[in-house]
Amino acid sequence: MTVKTLVRQPVPPDEAPRPRPSRWIWGWVFTGALSVAAVLVVLVGYLGAGLGSGDVDWPELLTDPSWSPTYSTFGGLAMIYGSVVVCLIALAIAVPVSWAAAVALSEYLPPRLARPLRLCVELLAAVPSIVYGLIGILIIRPVIAQMADVPGGDSLLAAGIVLAVMITPTVVAVSVDALAAVPDRYREAAFSLGLTRREVIRSAVLPLAKPAMRAAVLLGLARALGEAIAVFLVVGRADGRLPTTFGEFLDSLVHPGQTLTTKLAGPEPVLAGTSGPYFAALCGLGIILLTLVAAATVFGTRGASRTASSRRVSYRPAARMRMQQDRLIAALRLGALLLPTAVLVAMLALLATRGSSAFNPSFWFTSATGAAGGGVRDQIVGTLLLIATTGLISLPLGFGAGILMGVHASERTARLLQTMTVVVGGAPTILLGLAGFVILSSTMGWGRSWLAGAIVLVPVVVPIVALTTASRVRSMSPELTESALSLGLTRAQFIRSVVVPFAWPATVTGLLLGLARAAGETAPLLFTATVFFGAPALPDGIVNSPVQALPTHIFTLSQDSGDPQAVAQAWGSAMVLVLITAVLLSVAVALRNRLEGERWTT
Secondary structure, three states, rough: OOOOOOOOOOOOOOOOOOOOOHHHHHHHHHHHHHHHHHHHHHHHHHHHHHHHOOOHHHHHHHHHEEEEEEHHOOHHHHHHHHHHHHHHHHHHHHHHHHHHHHHHHHHHOHHHHHHHHHHHHHHHHOOHHHHHHHHHHHHHHHHEEEEEEOOOOOHHHHHHHHHHHHHHHHHHHHHHHHHHHHHHHHHHHHHHHOOOEEEEHHHHHHHHHHHHHHHHHHHHHHHHOOOOHHHHHHOOOOOOOOOOHHHHHHHHHOOOOOHHHHHHHHHHHHHHHOOOHHHHHHHHHHHHHHHHHHHHHHHHHHHHOOOOOHHOOOOOOOOOOHHHHHHHHHHHHHHHHHHHHHHHHHHHHHHHHOHHHHOOHHHOOOEEEEEEOOOHHHHHHHHHHHHHHHHHHHHHHHHHHHHHHHOOOHHHHHHHHHHHHHHHOOOOHHHHHHHHHHHHHHOOOOEEEEEHHHHHHHHHHHHHHHHHHHHHHHOOOOHHHHHHHHOOOOOHHHHHHHHHHHHHHHHHHHHHHHHHHHOOHHHHHHHOOOOOOOOOOOOOOOOOOOEHHHHHHHHHHHHHOOOOOHHHHHHHHHHHHHHHHHHHHHHHHHHHHHHHHHHHHO
């Protein structure tokens, strides 16, 4: 019997060409990262050049409450006081409610009920800031005027309440993520000791989640410090009011004041020109504001990055009436969860009631007539033009920056890029508008231009796209990376063939979320791109080609709250803007679910 050895025939090499080197990948991702750095450099350079154009008396700017350009007195203490007070009011209201709602969502409710309630809370973040300001004018101001017996109701308290509603979704969302990151074994170990749910949360969960929950508060504080338009509409903009006694302090809460952002959002940056001590003092206020926002953002993100395992778990002795306390605390936390949900429902009901004109098709498809008549067709077209242009510019830049942060940069470089991206994302949009006004509208001679408006909105969208992309790339399994590299792919081919398809769903979601926020931005467009009336629906050029947009339209109408026709037009326009934003968010969720389900999550 002969044994025949099977010999495998050699397979001829594949004659198909190897994938192209894809060297363009590096130019793309580095351009995205450089765009983030460029925005930060432009902001700092703009403010630095403004400081250099005139003498700034920093001790006077930081300690004097008087602001009088006529007498060359530029004291910013009253504005710093106003910013601090409205932020403290907002935090005092928002933090207890947000933390309690986050605990209820994460620790008390089943996932099938917690998921839709969390979505309701997060939808508050998608409501444009101009809509918050409009609600503040028509709802919060009259209430404060009646309760405190002050005319108008413009006050620091009204601004603080509006900001509290605005920052609540941010604090809730980040806090829920922090609580969800606590491993279940800590809960199981605590329950096995006979602790009640309240004791488990207090002793085993909160100590581990506390750093990230504090970071959530700081991120909310950064949002509150940078908000301009919503505060501008309800704070009263009164200079030089600084209390000297506790009684005056309490009285100042229900009277008009001024903050750093409302001073920069007013007409003075245009009146001050582009040089001289007046302009330099305004740039000094911008430096103070940017420093406060950057410090809060960086400190907040560092707190969030601390690992939960580095915290020591402490247990306290059990108290009397444990079960009764457990039920009471559970009821309070669930009640706190209902509060932001009720606010969202009330806001939607108010918009649907007051803005009923938005449900009339003629309101969408006719042009505005007179000061407050007709429809908002031109404003819708202008808003969509700005959003589409912003998206086309932002997508490649944010996508490239996110991929560089997630897959190629060293740990130290990635941390630096992420910090810069977060700071740019938290920068007050009013500073972006002022920088765009000086650089694009004045220096380059564009005047009011739709393209200038789209460009100043790009820094609003790029950080959101970059951070969501980087987060998605970091979640890629090591096996997928090793398998791809074992096939002999270069790093550029690996990024093009594996990383880009993997990150695409998150990138699309980030893009649409960023565009939803940009759709509601008002401050950057006031100086660079929009007019209230007289612009064509579609511009025929770039230079001196303004458009009309919904946020600035609502902003202008809402300042004439004594005219019922203007008020009705503002509510209808706000309803249209909210519907456009809701459509963008719905598309984002649907695309994310579809793209993720198609390829990677099986």
